[in-house]
Amino acid sequence: MSITEFFINNIPTFLALLATGAFAGILAGLLGVGGGIVIVPVLFFLFQSFGVSPESAMVVATATSLATIVPTSISSIRSHHNKGNVDFDLLKRWAAFIFVGVLIGSWLVTRVDGTWLTALFGVIATLSALNMLFRTGKSALFQKLPGKVGQTAMGTSIGFFSSMVGIGGGTISVPLLTLYNYPAHKAVGTAAAIGLIISLPGAVTMLLLGSTPADAPAGTFGLVNLIGFLCIVPLTVLFAPIGVSIASKLDAGKLKKVFAVVLLITGLRMLLQLVI
Template sequence: MTLAGLNISEVLELALLLIAVGTLSGFLAGLFGIGGGAILVPVFYECFRLAGVPLDVRMPLCVGTSLAVIIPTSISSYRAHHARGAIDKEILHTWWLPVLVGVITGSVIARYAPERLFKIVFVMVAYSAAVRMLSANENWKIGDDLPKGPLMRFFGLCVGLLATLMGVGGGLFANLLMTFYGRPIHQGVATSAAIAVLVSIPGALGYIYAGWPVAGHYPDVAALQAPLALGYVSLIGAILVMPTSLLTAPLGVRVAHALSKKTLERAYGTYLLIVGTRFAISLWNGG
């Protein structure tokens, strides 16, 4: 028996995998303030590869679905960090508009960009952040505190743009910037959770827009029916992952505040190295 070209057993396996991934992504959202996207995108990629989604739409479908899942996860993570008073509200006030402009720009680029661009951005940023975190070198600082004025707003624009192209909540970049300017990683994690809220909602809507005309190019491809895509957002992927990720985000927050600065940085760096390598291999193999 099949469903949209897939065996029922394969559909069940994918469903169980997505539920498990939701549990892990929610925990990571709270732990690292990243919205969980950096784990969701690689796993969605494998799921959609198994489902036979065409290569030239597979990566943007992963990114858009990840952003949709991040919405409730990031809100849950933000509320938990806010309750602890760990969020820098001045950064949020400065960044909200530049981040939004970056998200809109990224959504427009996603409509026309080749599939490889998403992977290249993912690998470059993940490796850069991993090196910074794993080096544990306190001298790796750009300045003693975050800049003011146009440069700070430019950073916000970059956070929104790169987050939208990677399918992450923006916490990866916000966290990296804040630690480069001497801010404690715990504060970076908490503020990143708030940035993820700013990125995920318009980002998901942007990917629905970006992928809207694509469905017409694959009207007879059963593989695109399996994820039930709305533009570049898979409804099945989002529905299966959201509930468990929402439940486990507060647990990640508690663990983050219990860990030492060094332990949290090393865990974060190792994780980024692993997911970056996954897409580096994919770029090398061309699949």
């Protein structure tokens, strides 16, 4: 099959993936949420609409999402670093533990049934939504970060769970850090760097060690859909500033509540799909 024939035969796929990138970029800029929490469920349901099984759709969505986070996190790190919001001391303490968690988590993705990943994402999405709905603006539960053992567990857990569901870490690390009275702006900036530590080794592991499912969408190598990667990344980068511009004209707090409700519905729907 020629490149032209391949493109013509997969036009609906290309258009849907481009729309996914634009949608993720706008939401990222509009609400300050990580792309993975948007990209994974969109790809999960999108791939199924093309005849991919839910199990295969979830593992490919997870790996592809991590791949898209690599370039976007690099751009985000530069922006936050220029504002002095990246805590490199914390990163030095946590990097190795995050990395170990990522290696274990991403290796498991290449081995476990996608049903377990769907359940895990549904739980994390639901908890994240409830956190956005009910904990925004609440005071910290602790006055400072725990000791070495506690921080080791935090870093490893962030890497492990984030890599298993295809998110960059901000969804877990930001609320976790702010629970310990960590400055919110530094939590967000540092989460961007954590995203790179998670996404790069995670995506490479799933690309090289993952066995491509028989019903995977076209352009999938290992567990990463390269067509999805190439379509989503440019659109995410292009549309993120548009989301920022829209946010400056609207009530960001209310928008975040709306997104939290949508995320809650999405998480519950993914969990419901496992039992019906």
